[in-house]
Amino acid sequence: MSNRIYVAIDTPDLSRALALAKRVRHHVGGIKLGLEFFCAHGAAGVREMAHLDLSVFLDLKLHDIPNTVAKAIQALGPIAPAILTVHASGGRAMLEDAKAAAPTGTKVVAVTMLTSLDATDLSDTGVTGAPHDHVLRLAELAHDAGVDGIVCSGAEVAAAKAAWPKGFFVVPGVRPADGPVGDQKRVVTPRQAIDAGASILVIGRPITQADDPDAAARAIAATL
Numbered sequence: 001m002s003n004r005i006y007v008a009i010d011t012p013d014l015s016r017a018l019a020l021a022k023r024v025r026h027h028v029g030g031i032k033l034g035l036e037f038f039c040a041h042g043a044a045g046v047r048e049m050a051h052l053d054l055s056v057f058l059d060l061k062l063h064d065i066p067n068t069v070a071k072a073i074q075a076l077g078p079i080a081p082a083i084l085t086v087h088a089s090g091g092r093a094m095l096e097d098a099k100a101a102a103p104t105g106t107k108v109v110a111v112t113m114l115t116s117l118d119a120t121d122l123s124d125t126g127v128t129g130a131p132h133d134h135v136l137r138l139a140e141l142a143h144d145a146g147v148d149g150i151v152c153s154g155a156e157v158a159a160a161k162a163a164w165p166k167g168f169f170v171v172p173g174v175r176p177a178d179g180p181v182g183d184q185k186r187v188v189t190p191r192q193a194i195d196a197g198a199s200i201l202v203i204g205r206p207i208t209q210a211d212d213p214d215a216a217a218r219a220i221a222a223t224l
């Protein structure tokens with residue numbers, strides 16, 4: 001199977017983003033551009049990165065009323081990213097309209113519970129119960145609304161995949177065994193995430209902050 005690592009190019013600096021992507025390109029399956037990059041460079045920046053001929057995952061985590069999300073996705077249409085994120089907690093109508101508005105070749109994936117949150121954070125938002133149950137509930141909603149898959153942590157992906165065998169499962173919050181976790185709370189190793197059923201892994205700082213990003217990406221890819 002082709003390389004399942006999407007490297008999160010989280011920087012507002014376009015030349016650094018281009019340089020990073022060029023360095024790691026032979027050891028990743030694609031690049032993920034998120035809010036930090038998009039707020040600085042918008043669609044023009046994404047198009048510039050797309051010239052590198054790597055698969056582009058546009059992670060904007062859209063979360064608004066259905067009409068606004070659908071119109072935003074239509075506005076992104078010319079970029080036609082391979083993958084686009086929305087928040088599952090935006091609800092069924094928002095998810096349905098997001099999928100309907102996306103270009104045919106774009107996978108719409110719904111973020112369930114951010115990997116930077118734990119059970120205490122969840123209860124602070126008024127949601128009772130375990131993260132695992134919350135993720136599975138939102139995964140079912142995403143499935144029923146007709147999107148292509150979900151984003152969840154490696155701790156939930158096996159159960160989510162068992163319930164939705166044809167789903168597309170994005171797992172961030174991935175750290176090599178000895179790496180610093182930073183702001184991530186639900187963390188697994190790349191190998192654990194793949195073994196549990198992840199379709200792709202999103203990996204940022206373990207690669208982008210390494211002294212040698214190319215070697216870091218290669219070392220992670222070798223464990224998969």
Ligand SMILES: O=C(O)c1cc(=O)[nH]c(=O)n1[C@@H]1O[C@H](COP(=O)(O)O)[C@@H](O)[C@H]1O
Pocket residue numbers: 008010034059061085111113114115116151152172173174182184202203204205206
């Ligand atoms: O949708 C995402 O990609 C995402 C969802 C989530 O629950 N947690 C999460 O960390 N991410 C993204 O995955 C990347 C993780 O980066 P690192 O923690 O540096 O590996 C960041 O770009 C986050 O925006």
